[in-house]
Amino acid sequence: MGQIYEEFIKRAGELADIGHAQALLGWDQETYMPSRGAARRASSMGTLAGLYHQKLTDPNLVRLVEELQGRDLQGDQAVNVREFVRGLDRALKIPEDLVVEMSKTEALAHEAWVEARQKADFAVFQPWLEKLLAQKKEVADRVGYQGSIYNALLDEYEPYARAEEIAPVFADLRARLVPLVEAIQATGKMPAKGVLDQEFPVAAQEAFGRQVMADLGFDLEAGRLDISVHPFCSGLSRDDVRLTTRYAPGQMTDSLFGVIHETGHGLYEQGLPEDAVGTPAGASVSLGIHESQSRLWENMVGRSRPFWSHYLDTLKNCFPAQLQGVGLDAFYAAVNQVEPSLIRVEADEVTYNLHILLRFELEMDMVEGRVEVADLPALWNERMEQYLGVRPEDDAEGVLQDIHWSMGGIGYFPTYSLGNLYGAQFFRQAQLDMPDLMGQIGQGDFSPLKKWLNDKVHARGSRLSAGELVQEVTGEPLQARYFVDYLEEKFGALYELG
């Protein structure tokens, strides 16, 4: 028994090593690789992906795992086998020719999407999305599912989540968000005007962002910050976490809150259990839990009044000309401006989830066969008007704006909203456990919150599923109300709603 398990862990570790190399190559591709390096890099990554698949589905390993599945395992041994089987199962059930076919389709669909977006013409992308959708349904049928077929796709990003459980939570969320957005809109207030729409020198932006990142507790001996077109966090291991951001003089807060967001992801990666490095138990739980950490730090901490009562003077020292005479109230209001807009990635904290709910609903309808791909643009525009009161002029600022579907990422979007809801529920619990939490943030002392998250969330690795983790940490299943309560309180005061 011991020997079989040891052999299994050794092989799982080798797969993790290949994954580590793949992640590093991927990070380099987005940050430092010169453009002419792309072709050779694609070949190298293709070979590694093949090697990974070969080693994962090696009949000897499959036999080992089957043997272990028949045993009564406890603790991390049980977690490691359970989580490994999840990945193995998918790999065994999806035939190689389908994998190859999908990766070809995704590459071509992505090209078509770029062209469609440039021409603002959904018809260019439509046949490709239809093809991708058919392939995804085939994948779902092969891997199997209970309840909605959507569950098989969701499971890739948010393991163990079920559409039947999240749909009612999202419906609650929508029912309370729409009137909140309307009430804020009716005030006509635009507090960011004259405060944030200025040029902020990039060097000072970088210096300030790096200071905040270090203050929040990101360990720069176990990670770094670089520049990429699309910001991301890549956890090569808990001791090597790569964050990226981007800078533009006219968008100081985009970069700053981007850095805080990625730092939230980075703290999670650095806090993963030390005693489970390189094993499935030592990995993060899901994209939703990952996003809960980034959004918690970005919004509930970084856009809070106490945070800026601590940092505003430092920021003003970085930008004396731009922020002269801007008081705490004005700055706090400015970084929390709510404005319904067409583009998801530019959306504020209040309207953001309505963008996601729309996508989730359309995905469900599409996958379950209630809606034809051809009807997506019209439905998109209709619902944007219904939920946010704005209507896209063309498909580029409507149904074509996101990259996800063009890369086969159907079932990914809900993890963003799940992250916001998990984050709010965790943060409420942190405030109950540490009544002076906001006071500590006002003093620039982030270590109690970081330690709380380390203990309650990060150090558990993937021993619990996302749903179990929320239940364990907060004593309740996931709910929409903690997030909306938080929004109503914060923005009710900011916008003086009755």
Ligand code: ZN
């Ligand atoms: Zn994120």
